Amino acid sequence: MTSRRQFIGQSAAAASAMAFPLVGGAQPKTVKVGVLHPVTGALAYSGQQCREGVMMAIEDINKLGGIKSLGGAKIEALLGDAQSTPQAGAAEVEKMNEAGVSAIVGAFASAICLATTQAAAKYNLPHVVDVGVADQIVERGLKNTFRFGPGYKKCAEVAVANLHVLNTAAGKPARSVMIIHEESLFGTGTANLLARELPGYGYDVKEIVKHANPTRDFNNIVLRMKQVNPDIVIPANYYNEYALLVRTMQQQKVTPKAIYSVLGGAASSYKFVKEFPEAANGIIDCNHWFSPRDKRSLELKKRVEAKNLFFSYEVFMAYTAMRLLADAIERAKSTDRAAIIDALNKSTFSDHIMPYGTTQFVNGQNMGAQPLMTQVVKGDIKVIIPRDYREVEPIFPLNG
Amino acid sequence: MFDLSILFASVLNGITTGAVYALIALGLTLIYGVLHIINFAHGASLMVALYGVYFLKEKIGLDPYLALPIVVPAMFAFGYVLQRVIINRASHGKDENILLVTLGISIVLENLALLFFKSDTRNIETAYTLTTVNIGTAMIALPKLVAFIGALVVSAILLAVMRFTFLGRAIRAVAKEKHGARLMGIDVDHVYAMCFGIGSACLGAAACFLLPAYYVNPMVGNGFVLVAFTIVVLGGMGSFVGALVGGLLIGVVESIGGLYLGESLGQVGIFVIFIAILLLRPQGLFGVRT
Numbered sequence A: 001m002t003s004r005r006q007f008i009g010q011s012a013a014a015a016s017a018m019a020f021p022l023v024g025g026a027q028p029k030t031v032k033v034g035v036l037h038p039v040t041g042a043l044a045y046s047g048q049q050c051r052e053g054v055m056m057a058i059e060d061i062n063k064l065g066g067i068k069s070l071g072g073a074k075i076e077a078l079l080g081d082a083q084s085t086p087q088a089g090a091a092e093v094e095k096m097n098e099a100g101v102s103a104i105v106g107a108f109a110s111a112i113c114l115a116t117t118q119a120a121a122k123y124n125l126p127h128v129v130d131v132g133v134a135d136q137i138v139e140r141g142l143k144n145t146f147r148f149g150p151g152y153k154k155c156a157e158v159a160v161a162n163l164h165v166l167n168t169a170a171g172k173p174a175r176s177v178m179i180i181h182e183e184s185l186f187g188t189g190t191a192n193l194l195a196r197e198l199p200g201y202g203y204d205v206k207e208i209v210k211h212a213n214p215t216r217d218f219n220n221i222v223l224r225m226k227q228v229n230p231d232i233v234i235p236a237n238y239y240n241e242y243a244l245l246v247r248t249m250q251q252q253k254v255t256p257k258a259i260y261s262v263l264g265g266a267a268s269s270y271k272f273v274k275e276f277p278e279a280a281n282g283i284i285d286c287n288h289w290f291s292p293r294d295k296r297s298l299e300l301k302k303r304v305e306a307k308n309l310f311f312s313y314e315v316f317m318a319y320t321a322m323r324l325l326a327d328a329i330e331r332a333k334s335t336d337r338a339a340i341i342d343a344l345n346k347s348t349f350s351d352h353i354m355p356y357g358t359t360q361f362v363n364g365q366n367m368g369a370q371p372l373m374t375q376v377v378k379g380d381i382k383v384i385i386p387r388d389y390r391e392v393e394p395i396f397p398l399n400g
Numbered sequence B: 001m002f003d004l005s006i007l008f009a010s011v012l013n014g015i016t017t018g019a020v021y022a023l024i025a026l027g028l029t030l031i032y033g034v035l036h037i038i039n040f041a042h043g044a045s046l047m048v049a050l051y052g053v054y055f056l057k058e059k060i061g062l063d064p065y066l067a068l069p070i071v072v073p074a075m076f077a078f079g080y081v082l083q084r085v086i087i088n089r090a091s092h093g094k095d096e097n098i099l100l101v102t103l104g105i106s107i108v109l110e111n112l113a114l115l116f117f118k119s120d121t122r123n124i125e126t127a128y129t130l131t132t133v134n135i136g137t138a139m140i141a142l143p144k145l146v147a148f149i150g151a152l153v154v155s156a157i158l159l160a161v162m163r164f165t166f167l168g169r170a171i172r173a174v175a176k177e178k179h180g181a182r183l184m185g186i187d188v189d190h191v192y193a194m195c196f197g198i199g200s201a202c203l204g205a206a207a208c209f210l211l212p213a214y215y216v217n218p219m220v221g222n223g224f225v226l227v228a229f230t231i232v233v234l235g236g237m238g239s240f241v242g243a244l245v246g247g248l249l250i251g252v253v254e255s256i257g258g259l260y261l262g263e264s265l266g267q268v269g270i271f272v273i274f275i276a277i278l279l280l281r282p283q284g285l286f287g288v289r290t
Helices: A004-026 A044-063 A086-098 A110-121 A152-169 A185-201 A219-228 A239-251 A270-275 A295-306 A313-332 A337-345 B004-035 B042-060 B068-091 B095-117 B142-164 B166-176 B178-183 B188-213 B220-235 B240-261 B268-280
Strands: A030-037 A074-081 A103-106 A127-129 A145-147 A176-182 A204-211 A232-236 A258-262 A284-287 A372-377 A380-385 B132-135 B138-141
Touching: A030 A044, A030 A086, A030 A313, A044 A074, A044 A239, A044 A295, A044 A313, A074 A086, A086 A103, A086 A110, A103 A110, A103 A313, A110 A127, A110 A145, A110 A185, A127 A313, A152 A185, A152 A258, A152 A284, A152 A372, A152 A380, A176 A185, A176 A219, A185 A204, A185 A232, A204 A219, A219 A239, A219 B004, A219 B240, A232 A239, A239 A258, A239 A270, A270 A380, A295 A313, A313 A337, B004 B042, B004 B138, B004 B142, B004 B166, B004 B188, B004 B220, B004 B240, B042 B068, B042 B095, B042 B188, B042 B220, B068 B095, B068 B188, B132 B142, B138 B142, B142 B166, B142 B188, B142 B240, B166 B178, B166 B188, B178 B188, B220 B240, B220 B268, B240 B268
Parallel strands: A030 A074, A030 A103, A103 A127, A127 A145, A176 A204, A176 A232, A232 A258, A258 A284
Antiparallel strands: A284 A372, A372 A380, B132 B138
């Protein structure tokens, strides 16, 4: 028996359901994008920074009228947490696929990106990699995977070539190197590349030390360092361990001719420079960096800092990755996955703050991407190489 | 092969680290010895204490060592209330329930910390953070040396309390025979909660000694809790001397292992010891065979 009240309620629901398509047709639809990062677990800090970058980009895109070729469709973020493990990341991709996202942006760490890009490939789901520097990510022939930033091979080559330039200019004071890296794909891969490149330039790689995430104590590694006494120390690890390592070196009074990081987790981090100005002083890093010449990057930096956050590489890399994707959706004029992939392949995206050459994707890798070399000088991070972006003259060797 | 001076520095480093491990393991072994439960919330409680020390320093500028008189009683109260109000009630007298309740508490605490404090790793900067003390040829960070001495003092106090006070006797009585103790007029629920309180207070002290040379984030406890479990098994479940000796031993093994095998593989030593103890002397170094 249906009561009068129930009848009215049901009728109203039915009427609104029938009316909905009309209302829906009048309003621009949304484009669902999966935003997938390790926002909990060991990599949570970086993951949250990445998420912040993507969300700021979405905010900007929507504020400027959304995707115009889709009638001003707004981008709707579907947030996912990879929990700092590849398995959880892949599981989130499944969920996002079910929820009907048009593309995914993520997933910070190389090991997680390997899993998420592969999971997304099953559904031909476009996946823009925001950081993930391991080159295996774009070397497996996955048609859905695109990385805007440079891989670790490129970074290692640039770093070693520039080290040689700096060292030669200073009269070759440095000959021996010690590499300290974290144990996952990113650190190990970077260390292997460096160990292969460095001897070619006449450097003696005396020791390669691997450590876990998290590592509680770096005293032993620094004691080894004392024994080996290298001219140059190259760390390749994430923020916490990087900070602890450099502080322990300071404590044990180990002062190599240079701390020369390749994708160093804290080397070009405003957080590190602010918290440990003395330990950070003089550190050189070959890393993702924005163009200091571009006014928009400084505006973005101010906005991030106004939120009480640090303008770390995670933020601007993820921000740019989302802008790249939005540009592709705009040109695809569709939320269809294949159309977006096609648009990404043809991308010549240039409206960004990165110091890159012309955007051109070959097998999913942006060939124009490059890292910059920075050095911590007087409590700030300044670009030293290449010359086009140079803000200060490099100081090498440090204790020379 | 390493220089003797470097080996010496590594051993010293291991001993100072081990002392803090011991302090954390003491709390764990006390709770195990009396309540016969494995407290999975131990790591999360340490994290809570570390945040306490951190905010006292950041908000009112209180030095971590001067924070001891605040953090230790606060952690005691935290542990006491946790046991009395949540664990005791939710367990309905079953040990396996307690296990799950403490596991649940750890998940809740970690995620609350994630919610309120974000996942940021936070450090404090003190005037002595990077100060080192020369012992022979080795340089030891001052905060580590203070932690070592502090851990020994706290352990001594704890041992004295257990041996010479009525509370200590009551705790030992409850640990041995809970029904008998109740018949003798001991308030068993109170003793349980006191144990949890004291165990947590140890973490409060550990946090004050740890933070000047370490960091805090919502997951920080996990790194310590596995090591603490190993120490408790090594020293003998419920043995205080065992926890202290075990802590120092594990610290040295970890340090030397790290030096020779590398930091990743170095921890293997800890677990080799763990397995060897379980096989050869399951009651632990100082445990009593039951």
